[in-house]
Amino acid sequence: MNTELFGIIASFALMLVIGIPLGKYLAKMFAGEKVWTDFMKPVEQGIYKLSGINPNEPMNWKQFLKAMMCINLLWLVYGFFVLMNQDKLPWNPDGNPGMTADLAFNTIISFVVNCNLQHYSGESGASYLAQHYIFMFLQFVSAATGIACAVGLFKAFRDKTTNDIGNFWNYFLRAITRLLLPLSIVVALILTFNGTPSSYAGKDQFISLQGDTVNVSRGPAAQFIAIKHLGTNGGGWFGANSTHPLENPNYLTNITEIVSQMIIPIGMVLCFGYFIRRKKLGWVIFGVMMIGALLLLIPSIGSETGGNSAIAKMGIAQPTGAMEGKEVRIGPTATAFWSTFTTIVSTGSVNGMHDSTMPLTGLWQLLGMMINGFFGGCGVGVLNYFIYLIIAVFISGLMVGRTPEFLGHKVEAREVKIAALITLLSPLLIMAGTAIAAFVFTNHGNADWAVKPSAWLNNPSFHGFSEMLYEMTSANANNGSGFEGLGDNNVFWNVSTGFVMLLGRFLPIIGPVAIAGLLAQKKYIPESAGTLKTDTITFGLMTFAVILVLNALSYFPALALGPIAEFFSMPK
């Protein structure tokens, strides 16, 4: 056993040790039971008073979604104008320019939808004002939006029959004051005391030991990086994200960052079970997700630590694994570990460049984002998984010849239609998007854009195709990582991924919440011998099979053209 392996085992253990109790806490906290963070109550009451909000007002699913969409729309408009005019606004010590309209369009959507796909580079593309007042602000509130919507869905199943799925503002604010903000303070302190800058000083200049003049970008990054991970956002302060030695200075910060991006997704799954008083259901879902995660994780570690066979052929030693795009203080094992979790939970921060990972690691990264339901992003992971659950309930119902039921409510045509549409949405956006991109690349290579289509790809052949496929997949999954070799700051990618991100965010939130709202209004059917039990291992396996079949059917052809073809083209 080597220390790199011990490092990821410790990280994994910490995720569970923190994530599991967090789930219990979240269930109590969102149910309004007594918890230790009740000392925040006066602060919350003050915020409600200043905002003119009554947090106890009941909402049906339509009112709930209206409130959610309204505030998200406001952020989109407000952020768009700030980003375009950041050069004219204060607090821009490095003198960075305003964003072009298409870049601002892409960037603001990216942060509102918790994606954090970045077509700009933090050091040269964003002022401190934009970084804090737009990006960091949205990292908090977009995560809280996802969590609030998930809790709304939970609430629909807590009561037998109800119209009230809870108050959006109440869940939204609690997610910030009692979860994201306190945890961010802890993580930001760990980071700043390990070398991540937290002061407002701008760029520095010094003369290096060899006599070169060097500039160093800095800034209040620790605060930003904390919520970037806790909120499964993933947008870096610096261009190179968490590979940057100021963003992720040592192995302790690496553990801190990977653990902090997993605890809320793990907690939310268990919270579901505890909140609706069906503990076992939460654990079965957790089990399915964990098996899925490990099935992606273990081969990724294998392919990264195995090294690049083309470099091995040159006679070079790769004692720890493939090192292109990786950092010495982190190592290939921890990079493979991170790459799996950051793709399944839609964080999309990276501690090593995904574009340079081995072909099969890229395959697992893509698949993690395509499935997008193994833990998944803050709140939205559970919502995505819920769609798989409904499909599994429907198929099981067909198999045994009964009207499908979920948690005591009949699942009928309307709900199944919504679930089916949401299931079809991802392959449509990813495949159509990639197909159009490939078409433009082949047929309109000289289009007069900021980056000519013929110059988009940083790598030839299969890997180049993977770069385009990855970008669309990441946008749809609201992940935000990239095969960053892609020349993506131009009107085509900014606009296309902008729309993909919007649809890939809001429809998979609206769908599940609507299904839950509709189900909750129906008469409650008490359990009988003929009820399909959803909290059993058998049903867990059924759901797993549904996930596998749906995704294999949708994505295998595209994956075969990209990472799989590249794998077979590598020297043995």
Place this chain on the structure above:
Amino acid sequence: MNNNIIKSIRITLVLTVILCVIYPVAISLAGKLSKGRGDGETIVVNGKVVGYANIGQSFTQPKYFWGRPSAVGYNAAGSAGSNKGPSNPDYLKDVSSRIDTLLKYHPYLKRADIPAEMVTASGSGLDPDISPAAAKIQIKRIADNRKLSVQQVTDLVSAHTEAPLLGLFGPSKVNVLKLNVALDELKK
């Protein structure tokens, strides 16, 4: 709907004060107590800042230990990896020529002695570290160039090898800048 808009604007303003003013300023103040006062930890030689502890810098002269190849030439105003895919033929040519360069300056080496990180670019382009093995292969060159004994330089590398976290977690590493500063001081 109108009602929602007003509420949205008001809560956005209130949260902006909490999340974008109070929270970051509080962390920034706490950060003043950290080693680099929250500005990033610097390394000072003779009263002059010669670099940041966590930011790698370019070393090309034969009297210094070299760091890893960098896609941004260690220009810390930005940061990036090469984003080259593992099967890219141009990239593999680059790797091959880096191997040749290393062998030219270290004629005593066999190919199998060269650790991968010395011929591959880091993720950030600013990697401050190399592995102990990568430092070891450069010892003879440094010793010859500076007219030091191999033993002296080996001791220095050992002294600057940082063990894994708590001796258990993660890789061992050598900070190239710190090692080179110590090397300069050794000469006096």
